[in-house]
């Protein structure tokens with residue numbers, strides 16, 4: 001048996017890239033029939049690690065699906081190791097609340113590495129260094145790049161080595177342009193895809209993993225800032241990494257960290273350990289989720 005990675009799934013065919021020691025071969029596979037039926041859940045998806053048996057004609061049969069470390073659902077893609085949250089320094093402007101919404105979504109998705117990438121440095125004359133430094137201090141690596149001028153692209157390439165990366169971020173920040181800068185072969189494929197998504201076609205489309213630098217780049221937008229309403233409000237404080245050391249020290253449990261007295265999170269804001277910007281984003285997202293829950297409940301009782 002050979003081990004490999006499903007890089008594409010289409011019409012019940014699974015395209016498996018076998019491990020490097022075996023010579024990196026792309027093998028067209030079918031699923032073992034029994035194996036398919038025994039899985040009630042989502043089944044084998046792009047990004048999954050699998051074991052395959054080879055048939056005399058060179059094709060393969062997926063015999064086993066190995067455990068996943070993460071799963072994005074729309075479209076389904078497994079084992080993403082890194083998300084590059086892409087924004088623009090200008091056009092469109094970088095709004096802290098939008099950045100924080102994406103950070104919360106990325107934390108919620110369980111993807112291990114979260115990187116902030118700020119594109120279009122060439123368009124911005126001011127200094128966003130101080131603004132971004134606060135995010136670096138939380139632990140998020142920050143890359144400042146220009147797809148147009150080439151600034152920072154080498155650092156971005158380094159960041160992609162060996163990882164399975166998805167680029168997420170608002171529309172128009174230059175995700176396609178960046179992929180094009182990184183490697184022309186990437187943009188040809190991804191550019192087309194993002195156009196299709198924007199127009200609302202291909203809603204059931206599947207993701208594809210594009211091999212790059214010993215890892216992969218996934219041709220999906222990852223997630224959109226709209227999905228926030230799906231997360232559990234109890235989990236929200238934990239998605240702010242710098243809140244975590246304070247969460248057990250509030251007088252009330254549970255504490256929403258909004259109106260309660262003797263709140264350790266609010267004390268940390270006052271002491272400067274948590275920035276006002278991040279706390280404001282927390283409250284904003286908290287209220288949005290709460291509001292949505294109310295609406296959902298009203299609908300249920302009707």
Ligand SMILES: Nc1nc2c(ncn2[C@@H]2O[C@H](COP(=O)(O)OP(=O)(O)OP(=O)(O)O)[C@@H](O)[C@H]2O)c(=O)[nH]1
Nearest residue numbers: 119120123146147148171172173174175176177194
């Ligand atoms: N000045 C400048 N313009 C850029 C840069 N990167 C991208 N652009 C421009 O920004 C616009 C949007 O770029 P895209 O690459 O299409 O952005 P995108 O994030 O893929 O957009 P969606 O497909 O909507 O998600 C285009 O007009 C690009 O030419 C940059 O570094 N500097």
Ligand SMILES: [Zn+2]
Nearest residue numbers: 250255257263
């Ligand atoms: Zn509190």
